[in-house]
Amino acid sequence: MLNLNSVAFSYGHQSVLDDISLNIETGQIACLLGPSGCGKSTLLRLIAGFEQPQNGEIRIAAKLVANNSHSIAPQNRQVGMLFQDLALFPHLSVTQNIAFGLHQLSQSEQQHRVDELLQLCRLQAFKSRYPHQLSGGQKQRVALARAMAPKPNLILLDEPFSSVETGLQSELVHEVKSMLQADQSTALWVTHSLDEAFAVADQMGVILGGKLLQWAKPQELYDQPAHPDVISFLNHANLISGDIKQDGSIETPLGCFVLNNQADFKTQDCAQIGVQKRQIHIHPAGTPNATIIQSVYQGGQYVLTAVLNNKDSIQLFHPSPVESGSQVHLKIEHESNFRGF
Structure with missing residues (x-):
């Protein structure tokens, strides 16, 4: 449904997006993760038609909508958009807001579609209420219904819950996902929230500094990160340094491990591996290889910060606090091949 091929965009001499390629199938909900200023909202503007790429192509439903010499107007792209500020019309009722983009339909067709979305x-x-008479969650649903009303090929959601109180966000995330799926909508959802993205995405990617570092299914992104900056952004794993041995394995303070991309390190002496926090445990036996420097309680468990013998700082989970300064033996459970970086 949506295909981006090597899309690049700059403001003057400042590069904002560089070589962005991704594909979203019909009916999928995809998420782009990234911090403020990474280029994700600009990418939505390019897809919607508010900006034009300097390089690359954007296709929607197999139709070329933009490249560096061609751009279809936003109103002709069949793209719906849910903005951060919702942009509801204050002088229109809920019904009138939803029906706003349906002027091309007959009165009976408009009424049928509005009734369908109201339900x-x-x-x-x-x-019959007006926006000022609605709660934050109700306004959110009206804005989504309005975006869905014309049955666009694609719906873009730009940080849709940034203005909603934290307690309501989780509930709304699942509601919006259910509504999009029930209407068989294809969507690209931009957010900085990991919980939000993992809750809704069929496909997801991490964009940092204008570059799409990885585009994959959520489980693959989590379990098999393709870039050290993805590991740092997801904050669920540690980057641990080690020396490359002649057989292609990597020797770290926590043990020696086989690299599943050994060929990439034939000419290198050192590398890093990503090890999930939940894989690292304290063992009572063994020579100390780390020093605990902090224990922080975090909902049923403690997050321990430790410094390894090679000076790498890592984190792990533990059922009880450990005194700062304690020398401990850490071991990786469920050992497997690791990707080197």
Whole structure:
């Protein structure tokens, strides 16, 4: 449904996006993760037609909508957009807001689609209200219903819950996902929230500094990160340094491990591996290879920060606190091949 091929964009001499390629299939919900200023909102503007790429191609439903010499107007791209500020029309009722983009339909067709969305989004009881009479969650559902109303090929969601109180965000995430799926919508969802992305995404990617570092299924992104900056951004694993041995394995303070990309390190002396925090445990036996420097309680468990013998700082989970300064023996459980960086 959406295909980006080597898309690049700059403001003057400042590069904002560089060589972005991704594909979203019909009916999928995809998420782009990244911090503020990484280029993810600019990418949405390119897809929607508010900006034009200097390089690359954007295709929606197999149709070329933009490259460096061609750009279809936003209103002709069949793209719906849910903005951060929702942009509801304050002088229009819920029904009128939803029907705003349906002027090309007959009155009976408009009414049928609006009724369908009022039911889908659980807004029947509020159809005559105005935006100022709605809660934050209700406004969110109205804005989504309005974006979905014309049955666009693609819906873009730009940080849709940034203005919603934290306690309501989780509930709304699942509601919006259910509504999109029920209407068989294809969506690209931009967020900086890991929890939000993992809750909704069929495909997801991490974008940092204008570069898409990885585009994959959520489990693959989590378990098999392709870039050290993805590991750092997800913050679920540690980067541990080691020396490359002649057989292609890597020797670290926590043991010697086979690299699943040995060929990449034939001419290198050292590398890093990503080890998930939950894989590292304290063992009572063994020569100390780390010093605990901090224990922080975090909902049913402690997050320990330790410094390895090679000076790498790592974190692991533990059921009880450990005194700062304690010398411990750490070991990796469920050992497997690791990717080297």
